[in-house]
Amino acid sequence: EEWQRYCAREALHCGCSGLMAAGFLGCFVIGQRAKSRRAARRAEGVLLLALAVVWAVGGVGLRMAVAVDLGQELFELAVLAALAAGGGVALWQSARLSKTTSGEETAK
DSSP: OHHHHHHHHHHHHHHHHHHHHHHHHHHHHHHHHOSSHHHHHHHHHHHHHHHHHHHHHHHHHHHHHSOOOHHHHHHHHHHHHHHHHHHHHHHHHHHHHHHHSOSOOOOO
């Protein structure tokens, strides 16, 4: 049982590191390629929502592979909620920018 908990902790650690790397690289590429602030916000929202889906699928796979404890499940749900909220906020900001301006302003 202790070995399973150790494997679950290491899998979570690896998943968190991969998630941070994917988020950083995604935002970096979006920042380099975006033509406007609205397009950047929309792309960031889509990226964060896609990462939330990947995180949710990974969490289900982890639960099927090993027994996880309640603290780890709560952490996974908190990360999932943060990703979904970040994606929603970025998409909302993109929509707000398209209503208030023409969306053609250059990203700074």
